[in-house]
Amino acid sequence: MNTNLTESSSAPLAETPEEISRRRFFEKLSIALVGLCTAIVGVPLVGFIVAPFFRKLPEKWVTIGKPDDFQIGKTVAVTVIDPSSLPWAGVTAKSAVWLRRVSQDSFIAFSVNCTHLGCPVRWLEGAELFMCPCHGGVYYDDGTVAAGPPPRPLFRYDVRVENGEVQMRQAIVPISTTL
Template sequence: MNENVTDHSCLARLETPEELSRRGFLEKLSIGLAGFCAAVVGVPLIGFVIAPLFRKVPEQWVTLGKVGDFQVGKTVSVTVVNPSSLPWAGVTAKSGVWLRRDSETSFTAFSANCTHLGCPVRWIEGAELFMCPCHGGVYYKDGKVAAGPPPLPLIRYGVRVEKGEVKISSVVVPITTTL
């Protein structure tokens, strides 16, 4: 390796006040322009990345099935396909909800997400309990917490019967917040 490569890291001669002043201006200009360029690229970039936060999904009622498909008193898991999912969502466009036919005309739909940390709760028919496999959360048939760490009852979705079909309001993952 040639060790005689010139060191260009600093200027050997003294600079005039004009040179210093010009340099100060050029420094500010360059830093300012770099900041401007960063903003031109950065603002849309950040906007693109955080866009899902602002993507408002209109409330849509999703059909779960005909009223006659469900037995009175039975709680069953029903698959819902998210109507506003992206075309490449594949199986992830699906969600599961727990639906109970309480009477001839009324239904209750529970979110399948445990309010502790979102794991899928299972309905245990014999015990009439929802149980969570992750941290042992247990809920009664009305969704109230029976045991374990869940801070809230199971979230209920709106249900309505329209033209003989059972429909629920759009399915989202309910987020339990602290403050």
């Protein structure tokens, strides 16, 4: 029985021009509707997933302390809380920068991310070097590359002293697009 069905369905049909036209119409209509359904569901879905591509970072200044919290000449790790973090970010809303008070009102904030692959660099006080644990990148105290594979100096963030507070522009992970 099944064989007969298969045979009859695969046999050439004697179609009139009207039937052909009708069949082509429904074929095209069905394909168009499938396309429409895919778009109705797919566009918002893809948009939702790739939204981070287009999310613009608000230019926020974050207070990281008072000038007197930092000794002149010292480089210290400062924790920064992301002001635009999602409510469920927890500890991941935190990040850090290496902050150095150069003079009374002058500060430098280095990114903690090695420009090689983003690992957290550590400041060696005695050696006056930043060192990376991952692939051994080394930077001088001004952030320039001293040794190892980093392709560029450590990134710096803007810092200012405003209303008696040390503020820095929001810390993001700097991406080294070297190619």
